[in-house]
Amino acid sequence: MKKKLLLLLALMAIDLSNLWAYDFSAVSPSGHTLCYNIVSGNAEVTRQNQSYSSSSPTYSNLTGALEIPSTVTYNGTTYSVTSIGNSAFEYCSSLTSVTIGNSVTTIGNFAFSDCVGLTSVIIGNSVTSIGEWAFYGCSSLTSVTIPNSVTSIGNHAFRNCSGLTSVTIPNSVTTIGNCAFEGCIGLTEITSLAPTAPSLGYGAFYNVNTQIPVNIPCGSMASYMSGWSDFSNFNEVLGFTFSATSNDSTMGSVSVLTQPTCTSQAAISAVPATGYHFDHWSNGVTDNPYSLTVDSDTALTAFFVHNACTLTLYANDAEQGSVSGGGSYEYGTTVTIRATPAEHHHLVCWNDGDNDTVRQIVILSDTTFGATFAVDTFHVTIVANDIARGQVTGTGYFAYGEMVEATATAYSGYRFSKWDNESTYNPYTFAAFSDMTLTAIFVPVDWNGIDDVDQTILINVVDNNIILGGAEGQMLSVYDIQGRLIVREKASDGKRYRMPYGGVYMVQVGNDPARKVVVK
Numbered sequence: 226m227k228k229k230l231l232l233l234l235a236l237m238a239i240d241l242s243n244l245w246a247y248d249f250s251a252v253s254p255s256g257h258t259l260c261y262n263i264v265s266g267n268a269e270v271t272r273q274n275q276s277y278s279s280s281s282p283t284y285s286n287l288t289g290a291l292e293i294p295s296t297v298t299y300n301g302t303t304y305s306v307t308s309i310g311n312s313a314f315e316y317c318s319s320l321t322s323v324t325i326g327n328s329v330t331t332i333g334n335f336a337f338s339d340c341v342g343l344t345s346v347i348i349g350n351s352v353t354s355i356g357e358w359a360f361y362g363c364s365s366l367t368s369v370t371i372p373n374s375v376t377s378i379g380n381h382a383f384r385n386c387s388g389l390t391s392v393t394i395p396n397s398v399t400t401i402g403n404c405a406f407e408g409c410i411g412l413t414e415i416t417s418l419a420p421t422a423p424s425l426g427y428g429a430f431y432n433v434n435t436q437i438p439v440n441i442p443c444g445s446m447a448s449y450m451s452g453w454s455d456f457s458n459f460n461e462v463l464g465f466t467f468s469a470t471s472n473d474s475t476m477g478s479v480s481v482l483t484q485p486t487c488t489s490q491a492a493i494s495a496v497p498a499t500g501y502h503f504d505h506w507s508n509g510v511t512d513n514p515y516s517l518t519v520d521s522d523t524a525l526t527a528f529f530v531h532n533a534c535t536l537t538l539y540a541n542d543a544e545q546g547s548v549s550g551g552g553s554y555e556y557g558t559t560v561t562i563r564a565t566p567a568e569h570h571h572l573v574c575w576n577d578g579d580n581d582t583v584r585q586i587v588i589l590s591d592t593t594f595g596a597t598f599a600v601d602t603f604h605v606t607i608v609a610n611d612i613a614r615g616q617v618t619g620t621g622y623f624a625y626g627e628m629v630e631a632t633a634t635a636y637s638g639y640r641f642s643k644w645d646n647e648s649t650y651n652p653y654t655f656a657a658f659s660d661m662t663l664t665a666i667f668v669p670v671d672w673n674g675i676d677d678v679d680q681t682i683l684i685n686v687v688d689n690n691i692i693l694g695g696a697e698g699q700m701l702s703v704y705d706i707q708g709r710l711i712v713r714e715k716a717s718d719g720k721r722y723r724m725p726y727g728g729v730y731m732v733q734v735g736n737d738p739a740r741k742v743v744v745k
Contacts, residue, residue, distance in 0.1 A: 247271050249299040255292035255324075257284075261299070261306070268297050268304035270313050288319040295326035295349070309336045311356070318342050325349045332359050334379070341365060344388075350374050355382045357402065364388055373397045378405050380426060387411050396442075396464070398423045407431040415456075416440040418464045422452035430455065443487035461487045469493045469525045476501040476529035485519035492516045495527035504530045531556025536586075537593040538562060545570045545598035554588045561585050564596040569625040573597040600624040606662040607631045614639040614667035615708065623657035630654050633665035635708025640731060640739065642668045649736060651702065651713060670708065670731070682734050689744050690721035691732060699735040706730070 247260035250273075261268040270293060273284050291314075296303050306326055311333040314320065317340050325332070327349040334356040337343065345368040346360070352372060357379040360366060366386045371378075373395040380402035383389065389409050394401070396418040403426035406412070412433050417423065420442045439456045441449045442464040449459055463486055469479045477497040485491035494514040495503040505511045507526040517523075538551035550562030564572045564582045574580040576595040586592070607619040619631035632652040633641040643649045645664040653663075683694035691703065696716040703712035703722065706729045712722055716734060724730060724744045733739040 247273075251297045251299060253292055253294055255290055257287055257291055259293070259297075261297060261304070262310070263304065264308070266304070267307040268299075269308040269310050270306060271310040272313055272315075284314060284317050287314070287317045288321075290322040290324070291320055292324045293326050293329065295328035307331065309333055311335055312338070315339060322346070325352065327351050330354075332356050334358055335361070338362060344368065346370070348372055348375070353377075355379050357381055358384070360386060362386075371395055371398075376400070378402055380404060381407070384408055391415070394418065394423065396420065400424050400426075401429045402426040404428045404431060406433060409433055412437060414438050414440070416462075417449070418442060420445045420448070420464075422448040425453060463487055463519060465519055466522045466524070467491055467519050468523075469527065471495070472526050472528045476531075477503060477527065479527045482514060483516075485517075490516045490518050491523075493525065493527075495529070497529050500532055501529045502532055504528045531589075534558075534588045535591045536560060536562075536588055537591075539593070539595045540564070541595065541597045545600070546572065546596060548594075548596050556589060558588045559585055560588055562594060564598070566598050569601050570598050571601055573599050603657045603660045605629050605657050605660070607665070608662060609633070609665050609667060610645075611667060614669075615641065615665065617665045619663075625658065626656050628654055629657050631663055631665070633667070634710065635667050635704070637707040638670055639667045640670050640704055640708045641710070642666045649702075650700070651710060667708075670706075682737065684732055684740060684742055686742060686744055687721070689727065690723045691730070691742060691744070692719060692721055693734070694718050696734045702733045702739075704731045704733075704739070 248263045250258050250260045253259050260271050260273050262271045293309065294306055296305055305328045307328055308331040309329060312335040313333065315335050315338045320340050320343050322345045323337065323343065324347045328351055329349050330351050330353050332352060332355050335358045336356060337360050338358050339362040341362065341364050343363045344365050346366065347370045350372040351374055353374055354377050355375060358381045359379060361381050361384045364385065364387050367388045367390060371393065374397060375395060376397055377400040378398060381404045382402060383406050384404050385408040387408060387410050390411050391414040392412065394417040398419060401423050405426065407428050410432055414437055435455050436458055438458050438460050440460050440462045443461050446459055446461055467485050469481055471477050471479050475498065477495060480494045480496060482494055483489060483492035492514055497503050503513050505528050506515060533553045534556055535553055536551045538548040540546050540548050544567060546564060546566040548564050550560055554560055562584060566572055572580060572582050574597055602622050602624050604622055605620065607617045609615050609617050615633055615635040617631065617633050619629055623629055630652050635641050641651050643666050644653055645666060682696045685692045693716050695718065697718045699716050701712060701714055701716040702710065705711055711724065727745050730742045730744060731739040732742050
């Protein structure tokens with residue numbers, strides 16, 4: 226305290242009228258108006274008032290949580306906030322927490338001295354030095370985060386911070402100044418991460434219980450016993466963080482069987498959920514359980530995947546078609562499946578309604594697909610050359626090779642002559658092999674000269690029966706006067722073909738012209 230009073234007296238002996246003048250002010254993200262000086266193109270947070278008095282706080286209006294930004298804009302120019310000036314927030318007793326932006330590199334002397342209401346401080350990760358008396362007398366301070374960028378902690382920096390219960394010194398710190406933690410009587414634990422003990426100034430931990438645990442890195446015991454000889458309870462601990470998690474908690478979990486220490490490895494186990502299996506750790510190792518030496522900050526992830534999925538394919542009739550692409554696949558695999566119809570068949574659809582013969586599916590579970598095949602079908606159309614002369618039957622859809630029967634029936638005054646494919650059979654029976662149209666040719670009945678034909682085929686009428694001679698095996702067609710077909714069969718000589726009633730009939734044998742026959 227004597228040194229601080231001497232410094233204050235020295236300051237009072239000089240002209241202070243411009244010592245804390247500032248270039249501009251701006252509102253911080255936490256809503257506080259802060260004052261800045263422009264120094265070498267950067268901004269430094271400075272005092273608000275322009276005169277010094279221990280009874281006149283620098284920022285009498287600052288309360289609550291303060292955030293010091295990384296940048297500040299003034300008159301259209303943006304400045305990086307790189308330092309907090311000497312005594313900038315001294316005596317701000319109503320501040321409760323401070324967050325220092327990541328562009329700040331220097332915290333000046335007395336910067337937060339005697340901020341007795343301050344409970345927590347987060348120091349940005351660019352700060353390299355903490356000035357003398359920077360947090361002196363912050364008696365309510367219980368938490369302070371010192372980043373791994375800090376190399377030196379100034380004289381008296383945390384002196385009389387009696388509320389601190391623990392402090393962690395990062396491995397970047399090489400020097401801890403005189404009385405830096407003097408009077409921190411609430412400390413119950415100290416952790417120093419530097420493998421070589423930082424040098425301690427005079428009384429750096431004066432009035433701190435020397436029996437409290439001091440946690441130090443593995444293998445550094447000799448360095449600390451020599452450099453920090455006032456302490457007697459050193460514990461070598463692993464100076465690295467270690468964690469192990471699952472890539473998806475629904476697929477599986479991870480158990481830490483053994484935490485790593487200076488003398489033992491970490492041991493972890495991946496436990497898959499039902500339907501899943503462990504695949505690998507994030508470092509590529511597939512051992513499970515897995516033991517490893519932790520020599521740096523380590524975070525491992527266990528990756529689980531679905532068990533192999535079975536794709537089952539089937540055809541409704543193996544003679545009508547086949548399927549391919551089934552098998553065992555990893556979850557999420559894209560698989561091509563095919564349905565191949567047999568000759569003269571086609572795919573109707575898969576069991577999910579899709580009718581593509583080749584398709585791609587993503588395997589997410591055991592899956593079954595069935596293909597239904599059917600015989601190709603064709604549309605056969607039977608028509609008349611003139612619907613006023615006669616009518617036809619036989620139009621419809623037919624399976625490949627199915628027999629079609631086409632018939633032609635002439636109206637009065639007309640007769641069936643032939644089909645447009647030159648066949649004279651009526652009815653006409655044929656197999657369906659494609660879509661087609663068959664036309665019946667009807668012609669008028671012409672009685673003139675109908676008997677003037679070759680008489681090598683004899684036609685006799687006996688008692689209402691027509692009897693043929695010389696026509697054996699040829700196709701016989703008998704029509705009545707209205708063109709209705711009465712007889713259609715292969716002729717047998719001597720056979721009696723009885724007519725249903727008396728009248729005129731047309732008799733055609735083979736491809737010969739029809740002949741008129743009168744039956745009484």
